[in-house]
Amino acid sequence: MSTKRKITILVVLLAISFGPYYIYQNIIYKDARDINKEKSILTISAKNLESQYAGNSSQADSKYLNKTIEIVGTATEVTDSSMVIDGKVFCKMNEIVKTNYTNKQINIKGRCIGYDDLFGVVKLDQCSIQQH
Structure with missing residues (x-):
């Protein structure tokens, strides 16, 4: 050969x-998306985002679903792995939250995964704190 x-x-x-x-x-x-490295498409208040979803969730989905966005508001509930902003947006955090941000103004970046009709909140995952 x-x-x-x-x-x-x-x-x-x-x-x-x-x-x-x-x-x-x-x-x-x-590879999975790294939301922390992506640039957000907009910054919006938690109350405004939730009201858009409550008013017309399919229209809000077309604007925000699976997009990287920043939420501005007051942290109303904080655990080591999640945060609720203004009682309207639930954020599943990337890392353990070590500082108590309860009742503090905060800016969170994450991926919008939709509206939870049962709890009446917009949900974001892969969230990170942008400023505090």
């Missing part, structure tokens, strides 16, 4: 072995 033929066979075997892995890693399974 010639050297050229051996190299060709080796290249084909490598493509067969690593091709599916490459396709899976780079095409099928893409």
Whole structure:
């Protein structure tokens, strides 16, 4: 068997072995979005965002769903992993909240995941504190 033929066979075997892995890693399974590094499309008050969702949730979804936004308001409830702003927006935090922000003005960036009709709040995930 010639050297050229051996190299060709080796290249084909490598493509067969690593091709599916490459396709899976780079095409099928893409890395999750890093909301903290994304630029927000707008800054809006928690009360204004919630009122838009309460008024017409499908219209609000078309504007905000799965988008990176910043919420401004007063932290009304704070746990180590979540925060509620003005009683209207629930924020699932990226990191443990170490400082007590209750009753303080805050700016939170996160991804809007929709309106919770049961609790009457807009939900955001992957949230981070922008300023305090």
